[in-house]
Amino acid sequence: MQKISFSWMLVHLRSLYYKKKFNVKIGKNTYIFGPCEFSGRDNGKISFGNNTIICRWNVFRAYGGYIKIGNNCSINSFCHLSGNGGLEIGDNVRIATQCVLISANHNFKRVDIPITKQGETRKKIVIEDDCWIGAGVKVLMGVTIGKGSVIGAGSVITKDIPPYSVVVGVPGKIIRSRLSGEVQE
Template identity: 50%
Template sequence: MRTLIEKIICRLKNKPDYKFENNYSFRELYVIILSRGIQVIRGGYKKLFFRASNGLVFIGTRVVIDHIYQFAAGSNLIIEDNVYINALSLDGILIKNNVSIARNCTLICTGVISQKGKGITIGNNSGINAGTYMGGQGGIEIGDNVIIGPGVKIFSENHNFSNLSVNIKDQGVTRNRVYIGNNCWVGAGVTILAGVTIGEGCVIAAGSIVTKTIAPHSVVAGVPGRILKKRSETIEPEVPDFKTKLRVV
């Protein structure tokens, strides 16, 4: 059974060298197949209402997609339990091939009905981990092969607040697109603010708050996030010199 499942996944993901790294019991494989089978049935119904869909869709329980007619998906989309998506926007939501959206994620394109948002695009082979929030009012674009860790928050809209004589909620908003390049890893609990571009191949450390554009292949950490080094740079660990530091007593 394991070999059969590997072949099916190879075909679905178009990865001829796909292999399980660990052994699974027959019971574990059976549960996995049963769960995915039920998700395919749900997905088959939901995709009837998508703007477009090119392949299988796996959908968990209690998944809500408002304005589903503005939602488009490639092949092998996985949406886990308790995900809320609101696709109302100028461009809608486009999810490309082999994307997974883990449980308890929220994707919203329009907050206030009077101000329709821009939309969200997620590239091929990207994974959105549990509890992520994406506010696509000003537009969010995520590239291919991107890892989004759990609890990440991405904002593309800010409230204006400069006028002291007007309530902040009545001063309107400023919208700026967020772009995350290909092959990035955004760690758990990261916050990305409006107008930020994260270049290709960046690593953003857990808990960072990214407030400005990041050059490609950078390693970023901190509040606010700062570039620690480039990925091509290696930092050798300091090795104590015991010959000079140890003394005979």
């Protein structure tokens, strides 16, 4: 008989708790290591694929939209993922600590109405397979990050990124292609 440590038992129990309490779909061999916040309010949906690791202190808020995370992913601590407009993360994606993915933005055109009363614009974020999102990256609504891309720490992504790109900066700028190794000017 396999011996299971107390800490692993807690990880399993925590994953079961989140699945039942917050209606989160959790795939096989997917573990949540520590407290996280889940909100599927307004019929929002949150799902994790198989073999995915979720570290402690993350926030997942669907806000009537959805968050779908693929297989073999990892999300490190202190990340905030918003699914208002939809958030799709492919397979084999690595997201480092303190990343923020926001698929909506407040409307603020009118000055005679408080911003909180003007609604929001929602647009889906897609992170394709095999991407690495560095520490502290911000991804804004409507963005697709192409397959195999690497986003450098602290970058702010405001527009689509082609597959196999290396991106750094604020706003994010492609500095080279992983396919050709060619440096972008």
